[in-house]
Amino acid sequence: MVEEEGFRRYIAHAILWIGIAIVAFPVYIAIVASTQDNALIANGQMSLLPGGHFFEVYYQTIFVGTSGSTREPVGNMMLNSLVMALAIAIGKIAISIISAYAIVYFRFPFRMAIFWIIFITLMLPVEVRIYPTYKIVADLHMLDSYAGLALPLIASATATLLFRQFFMTVPDELLEASRIDGAGPLRFFWDTLLPLSRTNMAALFVILFILGWNQYLWPLLITTRDDMQTIQVGIRKMITTTDALTEWPIVMATAVLAMLPPVFVVVAMQKLFVRGLVETEK
Amino acid sequence: MQKQAIFQSKLLPYALVAPQLAIVLIFFYWPALQAVIQSFLLQDAFGLSSTFVWFDNYIELFKDPAYFEAIVRTFFFSFAIAISSLSFALLLAVMADKPLRGSMLYRTLLIWPYAVAPPVVGVLWIFMLHPSLGVLSRYLRGLGVDWNPLLDGNQAAGLIILAAAWKQISYNFLFFLAGLQAIPRSVFEAAAIDGARPMRRFWTVTFPLLSPTIFFLLVVNIVYAFFDTFGIIDTMTRGGPGTSTVTLVYKVYSDGLLGGNLGSSAAQSVILMVMVIVLTGIQFRFVERKVTY
Numbered sequence: 001m002v003e004e005e006g007f008r009r010y011i012a013h014a015i016l017w018i019g020i021a022i023v024a025f026p027v028y029i030a031i032v033a034s035t036q037d038n039a040l041i042a043n044g045q046m047s048l049l050p051g052g053h054f055f056e057v058y059y060q061t062i063f064v065g066t067s068g069s070t071r072e073p074v075g076n077m078m079l080n081s082l083v084m085a086l087a088i089a090i091g092k093i094a095i096s097i098i099s100a101y102a103i104v105y106f107r108f109p110f111r112m113a114i115f116w117i118i119f120i121t122l123m124l125p126v127e128v129r130i131y132p133t134y135k136i137v138a139d140l141h142m143l144d145s146y147a148g149l150a151l152p153l154i155a156s157a158t159a160t161l162l163f164r165q166f167f168m169t170v171p172d173e174l175l176e177a178s179r180i181d182g183a184g185p186l187r188f189f190w191d192t193l194l195p196l197s198r199t200n201m202a203a204l205f206v207i208l209f210i211l212g213w214n215q216y217l218w219p220l221l222i223t224t225r226d227d228m229q230t231i232q233v234g235i236r237k238m239i240t241t242t243d244a245l246t247e248w249p250i251v252m253a254t255a256v257l258a259m260l261p262p263v264f265v266v267v268a269m270q271k272l273f274v275r276g277l278v279e280t281e282k
Numbered sequence: 283m284q285k286q287a288i289f290q291s292k293l294l295p296y297a298l299v300a301p302q303l304a305i306v307l308i309f310f311y312w313p314a315l316q317a318v319i320q321s322f323l324l325q326d327a328f329g330l331s332s333t334f335v336w337f338d339n340y341i342e343l344f345k346d347p348a349y350f351e352a353i354v355r356t357f358f359f360s361f362a363i364a365i366s367s368l369s370f371a372l373l374l375a376v377m378a379d380k381p382l383r384g385s386m387l388y389r390t391l392l393i394w395p396y397a398v399a400p401p402v403v404g405v406l407w408i409f410m411l412h413p414s415l416g417v418l419s420r421y422l423r424g425l426g427v428d429w430n431p432l433l434d435g436n437q438a439a440g441l442i443i444l445a446a447a448w449k450q451i452s453y454n455f456l457f458f459l460a461g462l463q464a465i466p467r468s469v470f471e472a473a474a475i476d477g478a479r480p481m482r483r484f485w486t487v488t489f490p491l492l493s494p495t496i497f498f499l500l501v502v503n504i505v506y507a508f509f510d511t512f513g514i515i516d517t518m519t520r521g522g523p524g525t526s527t528v529t530l531v532y533k534v535y536s537d538g539l540l541g542g543n544l545g546s547s548a549a550q551s552v553i554l555m556v557m558v559i560v561l562t563g564i565q566f567r568f569v570e571r572k573v574t575y
Contacts, residue, residue: 262397
């Protein structure tokens with residue numbers, strides 16, 4: 001073992017705690033601000049200790065919204081974000097796993113061409129083709145709809161490549177065995193391959209859910225109706241350019257609420273999350 | 283690599299790839315193609331007619347000093363974000379890699395910012411450093427700094443870099459930790475027996491062995507700074523003051539939205555596409571070499 005005398009160890013603990021403090025400080029401030037009186041904050045007199053308006057502020061945020069810039073309750077925005085994130089995560093996993101299955105377990109004309117068509121999509125995020133994509137979604141009458149929010153973001157290859165990689169490691173004997181049992185391709189997929197992919201799917205789900213929940217530019221462009229707004233777009237609209245009107249406790253409460261689901265997923269599913277992340281990046 | 287055991291079926295595989303292909307063609311290839319076509323067209327002010335102008339949009343773009351500035355700014359932001367976030371994350375990862383009590387707790391407390399959305403990051407930081415009501419601005423003024431990122435372009439740029447780097451710490455930390463743990467302990471022990479002190483061990487042993495991870499993260503961070511900072515910029519400064527925080531992606535957005543200059547916006551998109559393809563290509567070549575199947 002490499003020597004690690006007491007003093008150095010204390011330094012390591014200290015540096016880590018400083019790191020954690022830096023990382024956590026903005027969130028602490030947000031939580032504190034979300035329990036205080038707006039007038040106090042607007043005067044630049046914000047206290048660094050929690051105030052007494054917790055229930056009042058969160059009730060107004062979730063069920064009513066700000067009184068000025070957006071009157072949409074944040075509860076509704078969270079619901080929109082949730083639907084979008086789930087649609088992206090589940091949709092992407094579903095279409096990816098079946099196409100990866102086709103590419104690995106069948107030989108058919110244009111197989112490699114199709115693989116490359118899917119592979120190339122890795123290269124371009126939606127941000128760089130934003131206006132033409134917007135136009136197509138508009139032409140298909142999908143503005144202000146959940147389909148418009150989710151479908152264009154489902155179009156990417158990462159998940160397909162991941163499942164392809166995983167299927168390659170599944171031993172051939174499994175297929176032989178289920179063939180002897182008289183199973184066809186769909187049966188093999190459903191009864192053998194899908195249960196084997198469970199952890200991969202779960203890890204991917206964690207990553208994709210966060211990705212979907214945190215989308216910003218795309219929902220900003222294609223939602224015009226307030227009731228279709230996601231929480232990320234809503235929070236930006238709450239900050240008015242004339243600062244005096246911004247209701248900061250509500251903005252901060254919204255920030256806290258917007259962080260809760262993805263942070264909860266990361267912390268609760270830490271192992272799966274790390275696994276999913278490292279695999280996706282390969 | 284090919285599977286030996288496969289199924290025979292004529293139609294089933296096509297049915298299985300159909301949903302993916304449909305979505306990719308409609309929402310990916312079609313718009314990408316549109317962007318390329320649009321970038322060669324010049325539209326009149328009402329969008330009623332357009333003429334084919336070859337590379338005029340591109341030439342205009344490169345003659346425009348504002349575009350050149352946006353390129354330089356984007357690269358500057360990217361490197362500033364990557365370097366500051368990477369170095370801090372590396373420091374934390376090296377510390378967390380030591381056999382300390384509570385190291386799992388440290389990890390958990392450090393990784394969650396990954397999950398915070400860019401616009402929320404922007405909101406958190408603009409609130410803390412708001413010129414009139416930010417809690418940190420008070421201390422800055424106490425130190426005699428004339429702090430107003432809403433008026434001072436350099437301060438605004440610094441604020442964006444700070445917030446974007448903050449968000450990326452957790453991601454870099456995770457990959458550094460994974461990279462550190464992949465280095466066999468015996469290497470450190472050998473260096474220790476040779477009498478290398480911890481600092482020297484880090485620079486002569488750990489750092490070179492970690493260089494693939496560092497390079498990989500550098501590319502990922504640059505791509506992140508190109509695209510994911512959009513939400514941070516839009517909530518914090520909206521590109522201002524002036525154009526001091528307008529990056530390439532922000533320019534595509536604002537030129538297309540405000541100017542109605544679709545040809546130029548499309549040409550900008552195409553240039554961005556090429557940049558991303560190059561960056562991803564680098565990443566791939568490199569990862570293919572690193573990962574052994």
